[in-house]
Amino acid sequence: MPDTAMSDYFQLFNEIGIIEQLSRTIFEARLPPGFVLAQFSVLNHLVRVADGRTPYDLARAFQVPKTSMTHSLAVLERAGMIEFRPNPRDGRSKLVHITPAGLKFRDEVIASLAPDFQRLAHAVPPQQVARLLPDLEALRQFLDRDRD
Amino acid sequence: MPDTAMSDYFQLFNEIGIIEQLSRTIFEARLPPGFVLAQFSVLNHLVRVADGRTPYDLARAFQVPKTSMTHSLAVLERAGMIEFRPNPRDGRSKLVHITPAGLKFRDEVIASLAPDFQRLAHAVPPQQVARLLPDLEALRQFLDRDRD
DNA sequence: ATTATATAGTACGATATCGTATTATATGCA
DNA sequence: TGCATATAATACGATATCGTACTATATAAT
Incomplete structure (x- = not known):
């Protein structure tokens, strides 16, 4: 090359x-002080992809070590945004459910982004985003598959 | 919207x-165990952009807090990859210079990436990269300017 | 059923990142 | 000059991320 x-x-x-x-x-x-992207992302995942997943599922979905996910979930639980329930199918495991407070938090954060996206839309119009996304998806899929 | x-x-x-x-x-x-991207990026910046910058310059270039840069530089100095020299124009400051060991390290890491890029080139050909880059640059420039 | 292996989660320690406060030097202004 | 303010770097403490080791439970093999 x-x-x-x-x-x-x-x-x-x-x-x-x-x-x-x-x-x-x-x-x-x-975000309110003390919250980081990783924690918000978990909430968003619970809403957009699936609620009631196990910590292990979430760690795989985000490609982070189990221990990192344990920590993120502990922060969210202390803040009352998720709750753990027993996993009826596996006694080693838990299920992670978003709470009403977590849902509210997630929705408010997303709503607060609207002005930012408004300004961005002037510099990078939606059609440019539509052009970018397929190429980025191809790149992500390669990285995802290549990392055996 | x-x-x-x-x-x-x-x-x-x-x-x-x-x-x-x-x-x-x-x-x-x-990378050898114990090194992270942030530290490599500093070496690369010293080679590609300019050697002999101050820690503050570097912190601004990477948009990280001064304290984060202080830490990254301390790691690189302990590893013998950079050295500090006095700043003749400002007694509060230092100049960061890459050492021969740092240069060698940076070059070896880059060389080691060739096979990865080879595989990537099959999934994402160079022309696709060329198509992506201008849009990404526009996006970065917006974020850079918008964040005051 | 018993035993060996695999897996989910966590405890613990190490490093990275970052915010606040502090120190030393520079700069601006009377 | 002398003094107030600004700035470069760091010390220190807090949280995030991650690797290793450990516990508890599940699965597989016989």
Whole structure:
């Protein structure tokens, strides 16, 4: 592979890393102090994908170590945003359910993003997003499959 | 803004977050134990952008708190990959210079990525990267300017 | 049924990141 | 000059992330 192509791939991941960092910083400024993106993401996952999953399921879904998920869930439980219930199918396990307080929190955070997306829409119109998404999905799927 | 557009922007940042996490995990597996992306990125910045910057310059360039940069630099200095020199123009400050060992380390890590990029090139050809980069740059520039 | 192996979750320790407060030096202004 | 304010870097403490080891339960093999 020629150096110029290497450099393009390098730059691709560099841009993605910078965007992730900037957007996460901006997003966390919208959260109450003491909450981070990881915790919000769990709530969002419970709403959008499936409620009542096990901690292990969630750790796999986010590709983080089990111990990291244990910690995130402990924070959310202390804040009253999720609750644990026994898993009737596996005594080693638990089921994670979002509470009304968690649902409210998640909805409020999302609503608070509207002005940010409004401003963004001027610089990056929806059609540009629609163009980006398929390529990014292809990239994610490769990384997901390649990491045996 | 209609919900569908909100959801597209939401998904955009979600994909970027996932890709960042996957690529960082893969990349850090290429680093010797105990090193993380943040530390490599500093070395790369010293080579590609400018050597002899101050810690504060670097913190601004990476948009991280000064204290985070202090820590990353301490790790790199302990590993002999950078050295501090006095700043002749400001007695409060230091200049960060990469050492031969740091340069060698950075080059070896980059070389070790070639096979990964080779495989990636099958799923995401260079032309697709070339298509992605301008849109991502526009997105980054917006975030960078919007965050005051 | 018994035993060996696999799996879900957590306790614990290490490092990374970040916020606040502190120190030392620079800069601006009377 | 002298003094107030601003800035670069760090010390310190808190939380996040992650790896290793451990416990409890489930599954598989016989």
